[in-house]
Amino acid sequence: MMARCAPPSIQEIHAIPPGHRRKPIQINQYIMYNIARYLGMGGIGLLGACAVYNSRPIDLETETSQWEQTSRSIGNQPVNMHQARQIGLTLNPELNKARLKLANSSNAAIQAGWWNDPSFSWDVQQVLNANHANMAGDLSFTIPVTGLPALARKVAEQYKEADFWALRQKEQEFLTSLDQAWSELSMSKLRQSLIRERLQTMQSEADKIEKLVNAGEADFATRQLAAQRFNDATRELQTVTEAEQEQKLALLQLMGLHATALNTLNFINDQTLSIPAAVSAPSPAALAAAPGIKAQLASYATTETLLKTEIRKQYPELRLGPSFTRDDGENELGPTFGFDIPLWNRNRKAIAESGGARDSARLETVQAWRASLFKAEELAANQKLVTAHCRAEQQRMNTFAASVQTMEKLYALGESTLPEVAEARHQLYESRLAFLNSLGKLHSIQAQLRHLANTDIQP
Secondary structure: OOOOOOOOOHHHHHHOOHHHOOOOOOOOHHHHHHHHHHHHHHHHHHHHHOOOOOOOOOOHHHHHHHHHHHHHHHHOOEEOHHHHHHHHHHHOHHHHHHHHHHHHHHHHHHHOOOOOOOEEEEEEEEOOOOOOEEEEEEEEEEEOOOOHHHHHHHHHHHHHHHHHHHHHHHHHHHHHHHHHHHHHHHHHHHHHHHHHHHHHHHHHHHHHHHHHHHOOOOOHHHHHHHHHHHHHHHHHHHHHHHHHHHHHHHHHHHHOOOHHHHHOOEEOOOOOOOOOOOOOOOOHHHHHOOHHHHHHHHHHHHHHHHHHHHHHOOOOOEEEEEEEEEEOOEEEEEEEEEEOOOOOOOOHHHHHHHHHHHHHHHHHHHHHHHHHHHHHHHHHHHHHHHHHHHHHHHHHHHHHHHHHHHHHHHHHOOOOOHHHHHHHHHHHHHHHHHHHHHHHHHHHHHHHHHOOOOOOOOO
């Protein structure tokens, strides 16, 4: 083995003539080539793992045109209640927003739970008084001995589950709102038909009463009462017509259609005047399986996992990897080992915040469950009460209808006067309006009961 020569001292270097002095020592070109090659290969690998941004600008004119085109294509055909449900389940903006949130959480669940990226370092130092360079490099991998990646995957899955049940709850709320809006529109159309029929009868009565007044067979107060009732019915028709248009627009908005579809869309309302059968209130077991409660339970489970995650973060992660060192011409290879030293106050603030979030989520879940139970009992009691009102109004309506028939027979025999017949007809008219009001309330209550715990929704 050849003995290594000692590097020259500073005095010996200055003693060499300027023309014979060596040029400043440079890093070996071969070493520089290898470093550049390895860094280039690593850079290509990193670029392959990076996400690419794609711009998606919003063209409002195109969006509006497509929306109007879709609405017109649907509005050219009659739509019944079942078709309105299917259209709304597809186009309702709130439902699509909830679906997009579920899709995002599903993608996040797929990408959750990755280990931390490895760390790589490479140092090069040029020895000034020798023709060689010293190098040192190490590659470090974080070994998740605390199980944080698994907890991250669990949290992502719980967020996904919560968003899934939240979407189902949105669908339940949509169906409830649609059934209520459809019932209100049906009641408005029935009121319009009833008021128009009454106005025609009142116009005929007014003409006959006018002749009786001119002949001295009826007083002026009778004519004034008939005119007042005619004006009241006319204003009632205007109010119902305005309400019908508002209800149609609300229904279009609920279905996700453009307002221009109001002029072409024809809603087929087949609502009858019969009292519907009672809807059973859901049991506590059915309410526990409702989408809203399941969404709350999933959100609460997420807060528990997040608290576990913050507690796990108190403990250090283990770092392992190979290490290479070239020192003074000697190559050294060995492992590296390291971990963070947790202090006594590590992550205490985050743990306290996560614990508070879990307590709040637990209280919200229990309150949602209690509110669901209370809502079911309240709707069941209201259904019973309004059903009794409907039956009472129906009985009064039948009584007034029989009275009208009797009065008209007597009037045909000359044993009754026209003002008496008109009074009986008006009592029947008001009784029918009262019955429609009670029937509309009953349909609204039953729509809420029907979708309070139902999870059978067609896609």
